[in-house]
Amino acid sequence: MRLREFALYQEETMKTVKALAAIAIVLPTLAFAQANTPGVDQRQANQERRIDQGVASGSLTQREANRLERGQNRVDNMENRAKADGVVTRQERARIHHAQDVQSNRIAQQKHDRQHDYNHNGRVDRPRHR
Numbered sequence: 001m002r003l004r005e006f007a008l009y010q011e012e013t014m015k016t017v018k019a020l021a022a023i024a025i026v027l028p029t030l031a032f033a034q035a036n037t038p039g040v041d042q043r044q045a046n047q048e049r050r051i052d053q054g055v056a057s058g059s060l061t062q063r064e065a066n067r068l069e070r071g072q073n074r075v076d077n078m079e080n081r082a083k084a085d086g087v088v089t090r091q092e093r094a095r096i097h098h099a100q101d102v103q104s105n106r107i108a109q110q111k112h113d114r115q116h117d118y119n120h121n122g123r124v125d126r127p128r129h130r
Contacts, residue, residue: 058118
């Protein structure tokens with residue numbers, strides 16, 4: 001009877017060891033599969049902060065801010081598609097950086113054009129012509 005109990009114990013122990021070995025192999029693979037793009041993420045956060053600051057100061061109208069947010073969402077989608085396979089290639093990273101450059105220029109242009117909403121009433125405040 002004791003021999004049979006020992007055999008069952010040994011069998012259960014082997015199952016546990018095999019399961020732990022499988023986990024030990026899979027976890028590092030999953031960690032490696034997560035493509036890190038901290039520079040891209042930080043820049044996205046900075047650009048979103050610039051948009052929010054523009055709305056708060058009135059230098060961006062709500063319509064301009066919505067358009068810029070849609071552009072930021074497109075860049076986010078590009079990043080997510082690049083990360084989907086677990087590796088962000090140099091070419092994918094270059095495309096994302098280029099899209100961020102385009103968005104950054106658009107934010108700057110929209111913040112410094114002559115359309116303002118300083119009183120935050122949703123209507124464009126235009127300077128009076130003299």
